[in-house]
Amino acid sequence: AQSVTQPDIHITVSEGASLELRCNYSYGATPYLFWYVQSPGQGLQLLLKYFSGDTLVQGIKGFEAEFKRSQSSFNLRKPSVHWSDAAEYFCAVGSLSASTGGGNKLTFGTGTQLKVEL
Amino acid sequence: GAVVSQHPSWVICKSGTSVKIECRSLDFQATTMFWYRQFPKQSLMLMATSNEGSKATYEQGVEKDKFLINHASLTLSTLTVTSAHPEDSSFYICSARDQLIVGGKAFFGQGTRLTVV
Numbered sequence: 001a002q003s004v005t006q007p008d009i010h011i012t013v014s015e016g017a018s019l020e021l022r023c024n025y026s027y028g029a030t031p032y033l034f035w036y037v038q039s040p041g042q043g044l045q046l047l048l049k050y051f052s053g054d055t056l057v058q059g060i061k062g063f064e065a066e067f068k069r070s071q072s073s074f075n076l077r078k079p080s081v082h083w084s085d086a087a088e089y090f091c092a093v094g095s096l097s098a099s100t101g102g103g104n105k106l107t108f109g110t111g112t113q114l115k116v117e118l
Numbered sequence: 119g120a121v122v123s124q125h126p127s128w129v130i131c132k133s134g135t136s137v138k139i140e141c142r143s144l145d146f147q148a149t150t151m152f153w154y155r156q157f158p159k160q161s162l163m164l165m166a167t168s169n170e171g172s173k174a175t176y177e178q179g180v181e182k183d184k185f186l187i188n189h190a191s192l193t194l195s196t197l198t199v200t201s202a203h204p205e206d207s208s209f210y211i212c213s214a215r216d217q218l219i220v221g222g223k224a225f226f227g228q229g230t231r232l233t234v235v
Contacts, residue, residue: 036162038224043152043164044213088224094156106156106209108226 002027004093006109013081014117021076021112023065023091032094033074034106035065039087047089050074061085086116121145122214124227131202131234139197139230141168141212147192148214153185156209165210168195192217202234 003026013019025031032051036044048059055067065076074091091109121144131137141151149170154162166187167175174187184206186198195214199206211229 034162041150043167044154044162046162090224092162106162106211106229111224 002031002093002107004091004107004109006089006091006112008112009110010113010115012115012117015083016080019076019078019081019085019114021089021091021114023074023076023109024072025074025091025093026072027093033065033067034092034094035059035063035074035076036090036092037061037087038090038111044090047076081114081116083116083118086114088113122212122225122227124212124230126230127228128231129233131232133203133234134201136198136200137202137232139199139210139212139232141195141197141214141227143193143214143216143225146214146216147218148195149192149217150215151189151195152213153187153195153197154211154213156211162211165197168212170195199232202232204234207232207234 005024007022034049035047037047038044047063048057048065050057050067058064063076063078065074067074088111090111092106094106123142123144125140129137151168153165155165156162164177165180165185166177168187168189170189170192176182184200186200189195209229209231212227213224215224
């Protein structure tokens with residue numbers, strides 16, 4: 001069964017500091033990997049995704065993530081955090097198995113709440 | 119800890135029938151729940167925001183008469199796919215947040231894999 005672990009429940013960083021949010025996954029084959037952000041009262045917004053190819057993925061809002069198969073990790077990074085980045089971040093893994101329309105199963109981590117100090 | 123239970127986890131139905139998916143917050147109250155859909159090899163798409171005691175807010179392009187949402191209590195939201203067709207086959211997932219905790223965590227249901235044949 002696939003699973004996702006986000007070991008940090010809360011993270012606080014100062015504005016302008018760098019950020020790394022950890023994500024480890026468990027999946028038997030090549031996974032889809034996603035990072036989503038959710039601001040209070042809002043739905044999820046996709047930051048970036050990895051399906052194949054270059055293991056360093058660039059996303060929106062200056063975020064990037066690196067897929068490391070040997071470590072089963074897909075950590076999210078940003079070189080300089082802005083106060084508006086304060087939100088909850090979710091890592092998710094999905095299956096790449098063939099599907100003719102039933103959709104693939106997504107499994108989410110428990111999320112990391114990011115607080116930004118001014 | 120807080121849990122969101124989604125039922126059923128998978129369902130196969132005939133074209134033209136309706137399917138109801140339930141999303142329950144088991145030990146917290148949620149005035150707002152979110153319903154998402156995932157297409158194969160795609161990311162999640164927010165379908166609608168379910169509001170307890172009032173009408174759901176649908177995202178652009180989502181047919182409200184096709185995807186009926188009812189949020190009748192603080193712990194239950196339902197999504198009914200009416201007159202299902204094969205193109206409705208997808209993975210549906212709900213999310214809820216404890217309304218009593220400011221900035222509280224969001225929790226996801228296990229998801230429902232719908233296959234329409």
